[in-house]
Amino acid sequence: MRPELDRWRARGSYFDHGGHRIFYRREGSGPALLLVHGYPFNSYDWHRIWCDLTAHYDVIAPDMLGMGFSDKPIRHRYSVFEHADMHEALLRHLGIEHTLLLAHDLGVSVTQEMLARRLEDPARSPAIDAVIFLNGGLFIEVYRPRLVQRILESPLGDVLGPLTPRPVAAAAVREMFGPGTKPTGDEMRLLLEVLFSGNGRFVNHRVGRFNAERKTYRERWGEPLVRNIVPMRLINGPVDPNSGAHMAARYRELVPGPDIVSLDNIGHWPQLEAPQAVFAAAHAFLRRHAP
Template sequence: MRPELTDWLARGRYFEHDGQRTFYIREGSGPTLLLIHGYPFNSYDWHRIWPDLTAHYDVIAPDMLGMGFSDKPIRHTYSVLEHATRHDALLRQLDVPHTLLLAHDLGVSVAQELLARRVDGAEVPGIDAVVFLNGGLFAEAYRPRLVQKLLTSPLGNIAGPLMTDGLVKASVREMFGPATKPTDDEMRVLLEVLFYNRGRFVSHLVGRFIDERVTFRDRWAEPLVHATVPMRMINGSLDPNSGAHMAARYREIVPNPDIVSLPEIGHWPQLEDPRGVFEAAHAFLQQNSGD
């Protein structure tokens, strides 16, 4: 394993829930901030913004089941609902009564489900405020890439394990801004995260969350439309998946929308412009912390 990943793994620990282990890393001090990463990688997506965040917050960053350093059961039905339950269970285990959220990609759907459970009146840890990075907040504006569609189709069980490194690299690089694409070395790190511990055999199963975005569209839009907590969107405009067009839809639907646009950035703002993301997120979160 590459040294940077070995170090990341060594700094974390495991939480067990329903017989499966979730890796998480917790560092820093201040108001609690839960980071919810995206698909298909893991909490290491936050490494470039990590020093700034941990200087101001008690940061908790888990790897979702089926990704990164968490368990990757092959005969398992992965879902956003389960991911949300595991994040909730982790917060309870760590005795966190309330938290701030920073979510990306798949993580925005997990955050929306956690907010929806609050609307339902469920006994869940309090959410003080949410920052959404790029992600499919509204199914009608979400534009999954061709590879995503293939992996979530009936052919996914065949195509998933056969995905070549070259195809993954091309698919990922397409999502970055033209001036912020990952280097070959950075891509090797991401691939190692993706394929760690049989990841090649489950990634297509995890990726089927895009169907849930259609199924639960109204449920997940509800807490945004009625603004149950303070929310800010930080959006990389050049993301072909959920860039400027998603920000435009957010502006149409969410009352008094708070949007920070990063015009030269793509799908991974926290990797492409870590300082810009931190400044925009911190300015908002420090105003809305419950501590």
């Protein structure tokens, strides 16, 4: 494994959740800040803003089941609900009673489920004090999955998913970035090494089938946003083909008093494409709402 990934993993820890080993990193001091990564990568997605965040916050960044350095069981039905269970269990494991959240992509849906649970039980612990969303499928009715996603989410995915060559995966990832912020060859090789490590080749398409849950639970996951149950900010890369400017427009329509920061010419991975701008926008918001 490449040295950058070896160092990232060496500085982390593991805890058991449902009989599976879950990798996480914890570093820094200050208010707790939970980072909820997206699909298909892992906590390494945060590496470009890691030092800035850990200078101000007690940062906790796990890898979800089926991704990164956590276990990747092959015969498993991956679920947003299970991912939410894991994040809550990790916070309890670490003795954290209050947290801020920064979420991206799949992590957006995981966070929405965590907020929905607090609508059902306002005293649920750990408490969530404020949330920042990066690009993700906040409102499934305007989410735009690409052809490759639709194929992998279909029964064909069970056949084609494990056969996906790295150049095809790289092309699918690259088109999600902004025109001037696409990853270099070395950067892409790092991302793909995380993606295909362990059983990655056999589970990536299974982990990626969360859009069906987004459709089924659209009202459940939309309600906490519409009701503004915690302070929220959306930091949006508008040229993201999945959830760019059109998702921000829907957010503006439905969320009362929407707080939106749009980053010009940035795509699906703002934290990788414009790390300084993301940190500045995130920190300015979070420090106002930290417990």
